Amino acid sequence: MSASGGTKAIVAALLANVGIAVTKFIAFLLTGSSSMLAESIHSVADSGNQGLLLLGGKRAKREATPQHPFGYGRERYVYAFIVSIVLFTVGGLFALYEAYHKWHEGGGIDEYKAVPVVVLVVAIIMESFSFRTAIVESNHVRGNQSWVKFVRRAKAPELPVVLLEDLGALVGLVFALFGVSMTLITGNGVWDALGTAMIGVLLVTIAVILAIETKSLLLGEGADEHDVAAIEKAVAEGPEVERIIHMKTLYLGPEELMVAAKIGVPPCDNVEKLARDINAVEDRIRAAVPLARVIYLEPDVYNPAAAGRADAARSEAGTDEVSGRAGG
Missing domain, CATH: 1.20.1510.10 (Cation efflux protein transmembrane domain)
Known part of the structure; x- marks a missing residue:
C-alpha cells in the first residue's frame, strides 16, 4: 500500500x-x-x-x-x-x-x-x-x-x-x-x-x-495466498532447489515481509556454489514479491522419511488443537 x-x-x-x-x-x-x-x-x-x-x-x-x-x-x-x-x-x-x-x-x-x-x-x-x-x-x-x-x-x-x-x-x-x-x-x-x-x-x-x-x-500476519504462491514458485523454479521443506512468512511492517524457509538442495561439496545458489533464489524471491526484504534460507538435504514424520507430528498437533478448541 x-x-x-x-x-x-x-x-x-x-x-x-x-x-x-x-x-x-x-x-x-x-x-x-x-x-x-x-x-x-x-x-x-x-x-x-x-x-x-x-x-x-x-x-x-x-x-x-x-x-x-x-x-x-x-x-x-x-x-x-x-x-x-x-x-x-x-x-x-x-x-x-x-x-x-x-x-x-x-x-x-x-x-x-x-x-x-x-x-x-x-x-x-x-x-x-x-x-x-x-x-x-x-x-x-x-x-x-x-x-x-x-x-x-x-x-x-x-x-x-x-x-x-x-x-x-x-x-x-x-x-x-x-x-x-x-x-x-x-x-x-x-x-x-x-x-x-x-x-x-x-x-x-x-x-x-x-x-x-x-x-x-x-x-503478526503472514503473506496472503497470492504472494505465498509467488514466493514458492520463485524458490522452486530454478535448478538450485529440489523442493521447499517448509516455509513461513511474517509482515515486519506494512511494507516489509520476512521469508524464512528450509529448502532441499542437491548434495554439494562446494560451499561457494551453495552460497551463489542461495543468493540466486533470494534474488528471484525479491523479484517476485518486492516486499520480501528480509529472507532467511536454510539449505538442507531432503529426507522423505524424516519429512513424513514431521508432517504427521504437525498434523496430530493441529488435530489436538482443534479438539481442544471444540471442547472448550
Whole structure:
C-alpha cells in the first residue's frame, strides 16, 4: 500500500475534521443540542486519531537498532490500535453517556433553530470530500478486492482506518441530522437523544471492528495466498532447489515481509556454489514479491522419511488443537 496515498488521505481527513469540529461546537453552544455535542466530540476524536496515524507513520521510519533489529515498521499497527481505543472511549462511550442524560433531561431546541441543520449539511459536504479522497487513494491499491476484503486484508492500516472513520462520520452526521430535525419538528428533545445514541452505537461498532483488525496485525500476519504462491514458485523454479521443506512468512511492517524457509538442495561439496545458489533464489524471491526484504534460507538435504514424520507430528498437533478448541 502506498504510504504517500495513506498520508494524503489522513491529511485530507484531518483538515476536514478540524474545520467541522469547530463549527459543530459553535452550533452546540448556540443550541444546546446533544447530537451536536456528540458530533463535536466525534470530530475532535477523529482529528486526534489522524494525528496519531501521522505520528505512527513518522516513528515507523526510524532505523533498526540492536534492541529492535527488524526496525519499527509495526509501530504503525500500534498507533492504529490506539485509534480504535480513542474512537471507542472518546467518541462512542461519550455519545452514549450524553444520550443517556439528554433522554432523562429532555428539552428541545429553542434558539438558533436553523444553525444545527446548516452546520450538519455543510459538514456532510466537507466530510464527503474527505471520504472521496480516501476512496480514490484506496482504489490505487485495492485492486479487484471487495471493500470488506480490502479492510480485512490490508497490511497498511492507515487507509482502512480513514475509510471507516470517514464512513462513520458521514453516517453519524446523518443520524445527527435526523435527531435534530425531528426535535425541531416535534419540540421533543428525546429525538435529539435518540440521534446521539445512534451515533454512539455506530462509533462503538466501528471501534470494535478496527480493534479486531489491528489486533491481528499486531500479533503478526503472514503473506496472503497470492504472494505465498509467488514466493514458492520463485524458490522452486530454478535448478538450485529440489523442493521447499517448509516455509513461513511474517509482515515486519506494512511494507516489509520476512521469508524464512528450509529448502532441499542437491548434495554439494562446494560451499561457494551453495552460497551463489542461495543468493540466486533470494534474488528471484525479491523479484517476485518486492516486499520480501528480509529472507532467511536454510539449505538442507531432503529426507522423505524424516519429512513424513514431521508432517504427521504437525498434523496430530493441529488435530489436538482443534479438539481442544471444540471442547472448550
